[in-house]
């Protein structure tokens with residue numbers, strides 16, 4: 001337990017619980033059988049999300065992983081590849097789904113903080129591998145970047161990638177699980193981000209605070225295909241207007257407040273410059289290089305956890321802390337105190 005009896009659960013922004021207003025919206029949602037296309041609340045959510053992102057159509061999905069994997073399947077089939085950075089959620093944290101379900105291979109490059117490196121992506125891609133090399137079907141971009149530390153991808157880079165890939169017939173899938181955070185932090189319109197990709201997945205169940213749900217948007221033709229793939233994978237859902245209502249409520253009432261999460265994460269980042277460059281804390285995710293302060297990441301996370309600050313070791317060097325709806329100012333101050341103390345404990349003393 002924390003010294004002040006506080007527990008800040010910063011393991012992920014998926015931990016949020018539905019707010020009262022959201023629960024009321026769920027209670028009164030109109031529903032129907034969505035496999036028949038008869039759930040009006042789902043249809044509204046799909047249309048609204050597609051409109052926001054400047055695409056023709058949307059499809060409600062149970063998870064971000066399914067939205068990503070069906071999105072990728074629209075670009076690539078067995079024996080083709082997708083490429084992305086080495087920390088991309090699609091490549092690293094979806095348990096090999098592209099290979100397991102779609103026979104898609106992957107290649108990646110090392111990217112500092114998950115930042116999109118267009119020149120490297122262009123070097124890695126193989127538009128037409130012929131009979132000798134795997135052909136690249138799609139580049140995946142994550143915005144904001146989870147394991148990179150909430151990194152925002154600059155719009156000009158996204159636009160350039162889009163232009164260059166389009167010229168050679170390669171697709172772009174945007175894993176926009178936290179695209180909302182990029183939009184709120186930069187003021188860039190969601191549709192401007194949306195215009196940089198053929199397929200975009202967004203999550204309602206992260207910082208937005210819905211209990212479940214993602215939406216995949218793309219052209220009407222691709223989404224019709226995605227509907228078949230979703231059913232085939234067992235993702236056809238019935239009266240899920242209850243869940244879509246939570247998503248619609250989140251978009252209407254809990255989008256702008258993401259800025260509070262960003263401010264809190266940044267304020268803690270300023271206290272621990274030995275473990276993170278405070279200028280790089282752009283949104284709601286703080287990734288600390290605790291190894292630089294002498295800590296193995298798992299041990300650091302266990303130690304601060306005993307003091308009431310719960311995080312997640314993303315590898316042996318780094319500990320991740322994610323701000324969200326259920327973390328307030330008091331918890332944030334407590335987090336700063338605990339992290340500062342813990343980092344100091346391993347710092348070598350002055351040379352004797």
Ligand SMILES: Cc1ncc(COP(=O)(O)O)c(C=O)c1O
Pocket residue numbers: 014062063064065066068089090142145146175177178203205214
């Ligand atoms: C960037 C990113 N994409 C996709 C996902 C997958 O979402 P889900 O857990 O709903 O499958 C996550 C989950 O944390 C994520 O961070």
